[in-house]
Amino acid sequence: MIQVLSNDTIQKIAAGEVIEKPSSIVKELVENSIDAGATNIVVEIKNGGLDYIEVLDNGKGIAKDEIEIAFKRHATSKLNDFNDLYNLQSLGFRGEALASIVSVSKVIISTRTNDEKLGHKVYFEDGKKIEERPIAKNIGTSIIVKDLFYNVPVRKRFLKSKTTEANSITNLMYKLAIGNYGIGITYIKDDKLIFETKEKENLNSVLTELFGVNIVDNLLEFTLSGREYKINGYISNNKYYRANRSLQYIYINGRYIESKEIRDSIETAYKAVIPNGRYPVFQIFLSINPKHIDVNIHPNKEKVQITILEEILNSIQLKTKEILNQEFSLPEIKSKD
Ligand code: ADP
Ligand code: MG
Numbered sequence: 146m147i148q149v150l151s152n153d154t155i156q157k158i159a160a161g162e163v164i165e166k167p168s169s170i171v172k173e174l175v176e177n178s179i180d181a182g183a184t185n186i187v188v189e190i191k192n193g194g195l196d197y198i199e200v201l202d203n204g205k206g207i208a209k210d211e212i213e214i215a216f217k218r219h220a221t222s223k224l225n226d227f228n229d230l231y232n233l234q235s236l237g238f239r240g241e242a243l244a245s246i247v248s249v250s251k252v253i254i255s256t257r258t259n260d261e262k263l264g265h266k267v268y269f270e271d272g273k274k275i276e277e278r279p280i281a282k283n284i285g286t287s288i289i290v291k292d293l294f295y296n297v298p299v300r301k302r303f304l305k306s307k308t309t310e311a312n313s314i315t316n317l318m319y320k321l322a323i324g325n326y327g328i329g330i331t332y333i334k335d336d337k338l339i340f341e342t343k344e345k346e347n348l349n350s351v352l353t354e355l356f357g358v359n360i361v362d363n364l365l366e367f368t369l370s371g372r373e374y375k376i377n378g379y380i381s382n383n384k385y386y387r388a389n390r391s392l393q394y395i396y397i398n399g400r401y402i403e404s405k406e407i408r409d410s411i412e413t414a415y416k417a418v419i420p421n422g423r424y425p426v427f428q429i430f431l432s433i434n435p436k437h438i439d440v441n442i443h444p445n446k447e448k449v450q451i452t453i454l455e456e457i458l459n460s461i462q463l464k465t466k467e468i469l470n471q472e473f474s475l476p477e478i479k480s481k482d
Pocket of ligand 2: 240
């Protein structure tokens with residue numbers, strides 16, 4: 146017998162695409178905070194995010210009568226029509242995250258806008274509003290996600306161990322803190338402060354907070370620009386390399402992305418200067434005219450298509466070689482003592 150699925154089932158299936166694992170929730174919530182103009186964000190997780198995830202921000206908040214709408218599918222304040230996708234200024238646009246999260250966990254949102262004297266706290270279970278009350282609150286939003294997948298045990302079984310899920314959140318938090326330097330981001334895991342970056346801090350001090358001064362001392366800053374793009378960032382010198390790629394970060398217009406092409410173009414430039422099987426460290430920020438990129442190709446948005454990729458690859462590789470050569474030919478500075 147052919148049956149049309151119930152809305153509840155449709156929602157849980159759709160949620161599976163957005164909320165693969167606890168770190169997907171953290172990513173969506175932090176991106177929402179950034180889109181809301183937050184300058185300070187606190188992320189706290191417990192037990193790999195399965196028991197507890199909280200994202201607290203000082204962004205613009207959600208007005209009382211829009212809270213429930215925000216948790217509906219395809220509800221977004223960021224996109225009006227399809228063409229907006231090609232001139233996107235925000236990280237979110239699908240209007241699916243909150244709806245997905247609320248369908249597979251218990252959610253408590255506390256939020257207050259500038260126009261309101263009091264904030265509002267709403268408790269959701271099984272995708273439905275259970276309770277709502279006014280509260281005293283600073284402007285901004287806190288979203289607490291509890292008991293992830295409590296109502297979809299099948300999904301829970303597919304999760305990795307709590308340690309693995311926690312590590313995946315920690316990796317994500319590093320990506321977010323680097324990509325959004327200038328925004329204060331605090332990350333607390335199982336009651337332990339892992340890092341805290343400050344509002345208006347520059348990239349160099351954020352990297353120092355995250356990786357320590359030893360690594361940062363071996364990074365070289367560069368900028369480079371073409372007609373339709375600008376690139377800036379840090380790359381490691383020829384004396385520092387690692388056994389894996391864990392400290393390689395690439396961002397396009399503020400969004401963390403995976404790009405084998407860009408990675409290869411940089412690593413190739415290191416071939417002559419670091420041993421085989423070792424990897425450089427880099428944090429690369431590309432600003433590209435949005436008309437040359439399409440972020441709509443992958444649900445978790447870590448892949449983008451760039452129409453002027455070839456040009457960018459060539460110039461990054463040239464620049465890297467140039468920097469490394471300079472670094473190479475620098476005379477040894479002998480200390481006097
Ligand atoms: P999207 O981010 O794609 O618009 P979401 O489901 O993530 O979809 O969020 C739905 C809407 O809820 C957003 O468009 C925004 O208006 C509002 N919202 C979500 N999180 C926040 C937040 N932290 N601060 C202010 N508004 C928020
Ligand atoms: Mg969003």
